[in-house]
Amino acid sequence: MSPKESLQQHIAKTAALTDGQFDYFFSHFKPQSFRKGQTVISAGDKVDCEYFVISGCLKAFYINDEIKMYILQFAMPTWWTSDYDALYNQTTATINIDCITDVEVLSLSNSDREKLCSEFHQIEHFFRWRTNKGYIASQKRLLSLMNNNTKKRYEELLALYPQLYNLVPKHLIAAYLGVSRETLSRLYNS
């Protein structure tokens, strides 16, 4: 499937656009490729775009004062990712986003998203729905962090990302759960 078809299929679930409207919508996206390990957003950067993932897997992460890495999100095909606080509020990034594998995305600027939303009610509807999904995922991530039961959090993670175990190194899964690699191995084998 081409990037254009992938985006069209994604948006068609929520918004009814004619082919002409979708072509216009798509003309605002820019295809970008990144190599495994490459950085997309660094803490401190100005953030202008959000990214719709076509292929590969990215991680959004935070490094605290003890230089411990926490993973906020794994972004896989048909997921969107950015530092949304920095993007919407035009501040600098507090999180980092980089590529676990080679990655293809379609990027959309903040100003183009706002323009498209004001031009088409259906596009505004799509982005409201998309943000709702992100908001709910973020609330679930919060609850997962507050839940002291590692086994349950691990099961929730696999339910959210069923294909994760084949895509992502185990030490990154441990960094998402906030446990050691050894604890993860015990869960994996139990």
Place this chain on the structure above:
Amino acid sequence: MSPKESLQQHIAKTAALTDGQFDYFFSHFKPQSFRKGQTVISAGDKVDCEYFVISGCLKAFYINDEIKMYILQFAMPTWWTSDYDALYNQTTATINIDCITDVEVLSLSNSDREKLCSEFHQIEHFFRWRTNKGYIASQKRLLSLMNNNTKKRYEELLALYPQLYNLVPKHLIAAYLGVSRETLSRLYNS
């Protein structure tokens, strides 16, 4: 200010509605009052409504397997609150919401919100903006939980809710930060 004026002022910042359109919008809201300590949503409940706070303060919280309470959100006037996962996905609540003080809210059902969004582009725009703000607040809460620096998290909390210290008992602020009451006292006096 009446509840109607409070909601009108809140929405006017983002959406341009005529007085007639606002009257129609407002006709879908139901005023509700709760007493201090009363429960609005319990884990396990079916969730049909979201709440726009007119007066008072609520807390949204989660109790984990060790019966430890974590506070996700303090909801004060002009904030919205609900269990949005349960609300949008028509599942049962995983969190609890109750009243720290006597509280007045305007409640809006899930089906009415969706109807209003499809009827008026400006209302869809308002709810996209509102959900964006919730999403960003949720991401900040995630980063706050991941940040091991208690003093910084405490300063972030006071920046987010400047009036909190006068409204909320200290043990609840400690439960938001995930620290003991004693640690909080040291920060407060430092």
